[in-house]
Amino acid sequence: MRVRIALLRFLLQRSTASTVAFFCLMVLYMLFKPDPLDSAEAFPAIIVFFHCYSLASSLGRPADKHFAFLFSRGYSRDTLWLNTMIATAISVLAVWLPAAIVVWTPLRANFLPDPEYPIVAAAERTVPLAWLAWYALLMPFLHYEWIRWAQPTRGAFGATLVQAGMIVVAYPIVVVAPWPRWPILWAPGALVALGAFTATRRLYARIEVPA
Amino acid sequence: MTALSMLLRLLALGLMIALFTMVRSRNPRIRLLADFMPASAPPPSWTSRIIETSALAYVSILAFVTIVLTRYERGLLTEPLPNAQSPITGLVVTVLFAAGILGALCLALTWRTWAAALLLVVLLVAYIFTTDPLTVRRISLQKSPPNRVTVSLSHEAMPSARVPTHPEAP
Numbered sequence: 001m002r003v004r005i006a007l008l009r010f011l012l013q014r015s016t017a018s019t020v021a022f023f024c025l026m027v028l029y030m031l032f033k034p035d036p037l038d039s040a041e042a043f044p045a046i047i048v049f050f051h052c053y054s055l056a057s058s059l060g061r062p063a064d065k066h067f068a069f070l071f072s073r074g075y076s077r078d079t080l081w082l083n084t085m086i087a088t089a090i091s092v093l094a095v096w097l098p099a100a101i102v103v104w105t106p107l108r109a110n111f112l113p114d115p116e117y118p119i120v121a122a123a124e125r126t127v128p129l130a131w132l133a134w135y136a137l138l139m140p141f142l143h144y145e146w147i148r149w150a151q152p153t154r155g156a157f158g159a160t161l162v163q164a165g166m167i168v169v170a171y172p173i174v175v176v177a178p179w180p181r182w183p184i185l186w187a188p189g190a191l192v193a194l195g196a197f198t199a200t201r202r203l204y205a206r207i208e209v210p211a
Numbered sequence: 212m213t214a215l216s217m218l219l220r221l222l223a224l225g226l227m228i229a230l231f232t233m234v235r236s237r238n239p240r241i242r243l244l245a246d247f248m249p250a251s252a253p254p255p256s257w258t259s260r261i262i263e264t265s266a267l268a269y270v271s272i273l274a275f276v277t278i279v280l281t282r283y284e285r286g287l288l289t290e291p292l293p294n295a296q297s298p299i300t301g302l303v304v305t306v307l308f309a310a311g312i313l314g315a316l317c318l319a320l321t322w323r324t325w326a327a328a329l330l331l332v333v334l335l336v337a338y339i340f341t342t343d344p345l346t347v348r349r350i351s352l353q354k355s356p357p358n359r360v361t362v363s364l365s366h367e368a369m370p371s372a373r374v375p376t377h378p379e380a381p
Contacts, residue, residue: 151255153254159263165270165331166266199261
């Protein structure tokens, strides 16, 4: 299990278009939103969800032809899994980090003419951490679903149901229990997400490679 | 009930019926949640079972907490249902939600995922019917009729609110 630069580059190329699009959306929203940011806000949550979905479908779909191509190049499944996860992490950071930098530095204050902004800015500092928490909660489940569908076992719709449930629940968890005010609700979610992440590693070894 | 509210409820009902039809249909073209693996395929691994069951349990618990919190914030937890002469209160409705979610969880734990999904959809529609903002507005109108308005003004507290008297007034 090693990091292969050529493989990583190939995977990152597949997610570049969506990452650039969501990067622009997120940064522009941060720069031009006149009201104070809140962790219970719907628009960044929607961006995070669609970005996660596009990443999972472009990088982590073993039934896709690119997986068969990579498999034929001689990469082991462990190496493929590791590089897919690294490419996902890099793509997430490429969208999240610039948006967080806009919030954490005076960039946003310079764009907003509101004289009260320096007071508001202090309250906004924890908001980017909430976006990162959404990524951490959603991404493992979206990867898990595709990997589960590529297993030669019955009942793959259970993974789809879990994914749909997480999407339905993502809205109330953002609005009703915004991070980090309700750690009792987020902590089990983090555990389950960690479990899903570990399961992707275990299930990757039994993926059925398309012909 | 406004036309929009009626339309939304009809849409929710239609969605529920369509989902039920698609899940239970014998026609493979429209059947949802069809398992593409043959019946002779091996059952899911224990890793899959544990992850999917724990995720469904988390989703169910979170859905219940959300329902209780929303109903509490909107004042629907202990209030009677609007326009109802029955003794059913909001608390009973909340308990019914809890029972429904527990049932969905049990179904998921016993690997009847399609039944759990259907029950969750039914609960979602019931939630829309019993917790929507229009219902809340109706309850608040019933609680405070518009002809009972109390205004208290104090001239000492609000000097700018003094009414200027006419110089020729007695």
